[in-house]
Amino acid sequence: MQQITPVPQMPEHVRGVINLRGKVIPVIDLGIKLALPEAKANDKTCVIVLDIKSEMGDNTLLGIVVDAVEEVINVDAEQIEPSPDFGTEISRDGCIGIATRKDGLMTLLDIEKIVSNEISRTLANI
Numbered sequence: 001m002q003q004i005t006p007v008p009q010m011p012e013h014v015r016g017v018i019n020l021r022g023k024v025i026p027v028i029d030l031g032i033k034l035a036l037p038e039a040k041a042n043d044k045t046c047v048i049v050l051d052i053k054s055e056m057g058d059n060t061l062l063g064i065v066v067d068a069v070e071e072v073i074n075v076d077a078e079q080i081e082p083s084p085d086f087g088t089e090i091s092r093d094g095c096i097g098i099a100t101r102k103d104g105l106m107t108l109l110d111i112e113k114i115v116s117n118e119i120s121r122t123l124a125n126i
Contacts (some may be wrong), residue, residue: 001045001065018047018063025049027063028115044068052112062115075099081110 004027006016013032016025027047031039039045047063080097094114099106 001041002047004047005067009076015065020049020061020063023061026064029065029066030114031065031090039067050111052115064111064115074117075106075108 002018002020004016004018007014007026010016013029015027015029017026019025031037031123041122047065047068048069049061051061052060052062079099079101081100082093082097084098094110096108096110099108
């Protein structure tokens with residue numbers, strides 16, 4: 001994983017910034033952002049750089065730390081089930097649905113919804 005430079009006074013899930021081909025890119029830890037159990041970094045941990053459309057309509061580069069990338073796949077619409085109602089106040093806004101695969105289930109995230117509110121806040125402070 002590329003070295004991330006910390007930035008003071010950022011929220012816990014904002015890990016810092018990286019320099020990618022001369023561009024400074026903010027990096028967030030998706031696991032912390034989604035309140036998932038902490039995973040120890042290993043040789044599979046990596047930063048995925050996304051081109052996200054901000055609320056203002058501009059495209060912004062954003063890095064997200066993930067535990068690993070196993071594969072890149074196409075999911076057909078008929079494979080996607082709606083996100084279940086857990087009977088709680090938990091927001092399902094960032095979840096597109098659940099995809100069924102032969103080896104289990106996969107949660108499909110709308111990454112723009114998950115990070116859109118903070119892209120402008122984070123970039124304003126970096």
